[in-house]
Amino acid sequence: MDSLKFETSKNLMDQDVKAKDNSILSIENLSTGYRLSHSRTISLHQNLNFKVGIGELITLLGPNGAGKSTLLKSLVGIIPVLDGDIYYNGTNLKNLSRKEIARLVAVVLTDKIDDKYLSSYDIVGTGRYPYGSFTGKLTAVENKKIINALNVVGANELIYRYFHSLSDGEKQKVLIARAIAQDTPIILLDEPNAFIDSPGRVIIMNLLNELILKHNKTILLTTHDTELALRYATSLWLLGKENYFKVGTPDKMAESGLINQLFDREGVVFNKVSKRFETN
Amino acid sequence: MNSNKHRRLIFVILPILIVVLFLINLWYGSVNISWIEVWETLMMNGNTSQTSKIIILQYRLPQAITAMAVGIGLSIAGLLLQTTFSNPLAGPSVLGISAGASLGVALMVLLGGVVGVQLSSISMILGDMAIVLAAFAGALAVLLIIIFVSGKVGNAVTILIIGIMIGYLVSAIVGTLQFFSSSEDLHAFILWGLGSFSKTSITQSLMIFIVTFVVFVVTMVYVKPLNALLLGQQYAISSGFSVRLLQSIFILISGFLIALGTAFTGPIAFVGLAVPHIARTFLRTSNHGVLLPAVVLIGAALTLGCNFISKLPGYDASLPINAVTSIVGAPIVIWVIIKGRRMTNG
């Protein structure tokens, strides 16, 4: 692949996607990566700037190892940022307690959950943990929210089944239900389609759309499934190695040739018209 | 739901079982004392002989109370460690804390001979407390190292490995001390290592029990973060918990419970490892709101049962506790795991 020219994200900000002034999430000069020791850091992206509006479905698209997961997790505070600031509704992440953050952002990750005795109900129940008493006892109201969340994802019959006995698709639904139960304006999903078959992916994406339209959520997800990303995203963020970061609408991104730049390989090319990868 | 009924049953049966085992431990011993006499002694009825009173109130009673307290403490510690480290093999021995207590005692008992001082003489000044303090000091020293490490290193597996390595290191030091000691000191140290519930006075045993119980109540405050940890550190953080801080807290609580037990009874094998598994498999839940009380009950019942078994042979001496807990504990864990596998695979 040709080496990519470094361009700031501002240059490519599409006029159609105007950042709202009261953006729900905004990043300033963010640098993501890992601090291994006092002196050694691995820097993935530097000086990122963007604003996320309410009701957006933002897809972070990029090849493996680009730093999508790191960026996502940095937004929640799971991975510490190297530099810069993150604002939720105007408040700096650093000034929010973990609990406050938990009431703003819920996540769905790729982490394997090994426990044999957790039921779907238990899993979704942890979504209610930022609220309620410390004893963990779930009131009737809480109980309702849990059942409700499972309803939304269409997983009612899974309520009392052991989580680890579910299929990957079912597990994903339950984890999304958990995020829903957490009652947050924002939901972040890391590779939600990773182990799901094609029809399953469509179901998940439709579900996410529903969450935005009917439940007022704002969603960010990471994926390396270009076609799905182009179909559903309101805004596409292209991430690549060596600090590559570009933002735009799916159409603009497809036309711009950036997807080719990022993804084209020997013998396989992204077709801007059909918006698919095809052999050369 | 089925398991709810199951649960209720267990929470009713276990307390009864504990009371029964407790009373059996008071009644049965190398010296024959009739059940009536035990009862009357407990009721503070003046009719019983002095000998019976001393044996029951100053020997068997503290023994039973200590057994329960340590059973409870180690079980809670085991559960906390297994959750904190996402590792079913975690137990009190795994963090090297038990080994640390052994080191403390070894230094007290064995080092003296090596350096040319009869250290048993120090224990003569401080009495039994010398050994207790030494065990505490050793356990807490290791504990502090582990906590320091866990603060710097978030990764649970890393902390676990460091803990295991510390355990090995400490055991090696103890082995070296043993090698250089006189046979009397060695004998004394080995005896300590066999574990015994009979080394506490009635006051000490009550103190241990109350402290353990208080710690249990405190631990119940952490049910939510413990449950959240079952999903993994990252999910736990996203649920609003400061995972590194909590890790340190759980290690501290476990370490304290382990130090408390080990200091007064010597190292007790298996209980901390086995009881959480038994609880999980029988109650078929991982919810700490249920598991914590469950391990308390199961732990108390197990150690009371083992104490009784250790008195069984009918010789005038009892079996060392560690032998009993291992012989009883290992098959239980194996059975429990097999049973659990069959159920979840079906």
Added chain:
Amino acid sequence: MMAVIQINSCSQQKNTLSLSQLFDNRSGAELVSYVNYANGFDIYEVDNIKKLMIYNPRNNDEVLATYFFTDSTYQNSYKPSNDFLITPLDSVAVFSATQLNAFSKLNILDRVIAISESEYIRNPTVQERYESGEIVNLAGNGIFYLEKTLEVNPNIIFYSPYNMAEKHPLAATEITMIPFFDFMESNPLGRAEWIKFTALFFNKEAQANTIFDTIVSKYNKYRELALAAESKPTVFSDKYYSGQWFVSGGKSYIAQLFHDAGADYLWKDNQNTGSINLDFEVVYNKAHNADFWRIVGTYTDGFSYDKMVAENGLYNNFKAFTDKKVIFCDSKESSYFETGTLEPHLLLADLIHAFHPDLIPDYNPKYYHLYND
């Protein structure tokens, strides 16, 4: 240095008999052992040749080793063999502290050129010679120094194994190693009689006999006195530690002393020669009303009841404790483990003085003291 093995192939041997044949040809009546109390060895004498038989301490029917002794006068009369020792030996290694004590009493400490675990030796002469380098330490921390042993090359190494089945680390030196089993005797006089064993190697039998006969006569005098006493107080022994109480068996060394001192040892009916492991309950049940309590141990700055009860509050429930009838021997102060073996009459007198003070009122105890105040 005199060789142990008589390699002299002198052809003018008067007698072609082997040494064992010399003894086998005698009838039982002619062969009376010089050893009367100890079970671990026997000494016979025929025609100026002495025969030493060492028995397995756990099974006295089994002979572990046999040695023959004579002084240089008769050495040419018999076929040489490995077990034929010419006395007196020149230089030996002695690993047993009690045996060193015997050397001291027999005035032959100058024959000792090597010991083991020097940190435990208390004999001042030995310490002096060790410091000056005349005595060498051949073992420390359980390790035996093979090369040093070869360098020093004693005629004989006397050692005290717990387990005869295991090969001793120094066996590789091929220096004759002779076991010394005094500690396995439970008879107090039997244990002391091992002074004869040591004497045999150095032509000191006469002196040993005198010493031992004195011990026996004094012991028996005390014993007679005590057995005639009117009362027989009850006594028990040892302390509770870490959940176990190791109580001396009914046939043990101390049990015999108790008996001979006119006391009733509460476990006298037990058949064990060593210690038995008992529950606190059992000991308490049996001994809480005992008149006396005998303990061997050590405390910094001496014994006190406060120090003892600090170890275990349960001791307060024993009458012997609350009545202040503890008979305590400070093993360090009194060198009990080194010198006590050869003074059983004093051990006995100490105990009698505690049990029946009116019998020997002017006696000053050496090892066991009754802490009555």
